[in-house]
Amino acid sequence: MMKTDGLKEFIAGNADTYLFGGPKLTPHIEVKMCFGQNGYDFELAATEDGFFLINNEKRHYYPYNATKDLGSGNFNPELLNDRHGSVMNTEHNASCYTYNAITSWKIYHFHDTSKEAGMRRYNDQAHGAKLFMDGSNIAPFLLNVKKSNIDAYNEMINALRLVIPFFDDFILEPNDNEKLRLNWRQKGLQDYPMRPTLLSDGSIRFVCLAAALLQPEPPTTIIIDEPELGLHPGALAILAELIEDASRRTQVIISTQSPALIDHFGIEDVITVNRKNGASIFKRLDEKDFNVWLEEYSVGELWIKDVIPGGYSRRPCS
Incomplete structure (x- = not known):
């Protein structure tokens, strides 16, 4: 999305395949992101020819409670145009910060x-x-x-x-x-x-x-x-x-698929992925739910024993 026609090129006319159960079951994808003091929201809705339109695009600067509606019905994010503002601590600067954060991901x-x-x-x-x-x-x-x-x-x-x-x-x-x-x-x-x-x-x-x-x-x-x-x-x-x-x-x-690797981390560092009603559910583990178990077993052992939801015996998604 963060380059002109990049989303169109990536989707290549196959937008329906990105919608869980197809567009009848999932009419759009909704995304909400926070970057410290900044935020960025949008929806992706499939067109008849298999591409995505960007709807309800908004970006936020929370300290000033500033939200700017960037519009709907676009193939390219309006953030690309709005980011050229350069005044510090203004709505425009929030777009620039958000763009730089997203394009920096590796x-x-x-x-x-x-x-x-x-x-x-x-x-x-x-x-x-x-x-x-x-x-x-x-x-x-x-x-x-x-x-x-x-x-x-x-x-x-x-x-x-x-x-x-x-x-x-x-x-x-x-x-x-x-x-x-x-x-x-x-x-x-x-x-x-x-x-x-x-x-x-x-x-x-x-x-x-x-x-x-x-x-x-x-x-x-x-x-x-x-x-x-x-x-x-x-x-x-x-x-x-x-x-x-x-x-x-x-x-x-x-x-990771490695119990030996997660043994080196605290249990609250771990997010499990499970399927519920056909959907992927991400959940961060809470230490208090496993305090008794952790007295005798490591995090990796709890994963192997299927005590941690999405346990190793069921081949976790990630």
Whole structure:
């Protein structure tokens, strides 16, 4: 939605498939979001030709109780036009803040670690400003962090050494075509550079996870799908520490199937997803509901034993 005709391109004439049970059962999708002192609401209603119209679009600035109705019947959000106001603490500035927050969100999905995956291949040095969602530009990104924020880069290296004990450092040197890949050195073999193909799937995936969670200028929301895949059980504790550290600086949402990973978090950090009457219901757990159980069992064990709703034996949605 946050680019001209972006919603139309994404839906591609298949709006009905996004409506639960079709448009007769679900006439529209209603969205309400809060960004600290700002808010943004809208509805998506399917047209006959399978696209979405944006209706009842509003944005809010709560300290002044200021709400602006941005209109209805548009294929592009009016927020794109309203955001150009620049006066601080006014209705216009709320649109700019909301737009920047939404466009900053990053979804990371580091599942593809094959030989053909971008994270193992050469990438253009110029593509290092932001980490791509699949980690395909990991080498240029690390080089950019190393040049601009050596402390953040060293944090990443230290985290990797905890998980990969034989790892020393990366060799981030562009070739004559200004391209580079994730070459690295092993401890004790300073004169024998290693290629990215010599990193295991779990190791190179953890490189991307550390880069995403320790990046010096994180997006307003980081979303990572199943970060536990391929990781050694001992690495999960380090991953959990990185997630907690990142959550102090920005919003972090993790989708996981791992009881071992959630063992490293408090029960109130967990949101379960269950189906009720065909719909997905998201619920944050409350510690007081599990106090007696937690005296003897960990959070992950309660999940496996099906004490936590959406338990492991029923294969939870996330």
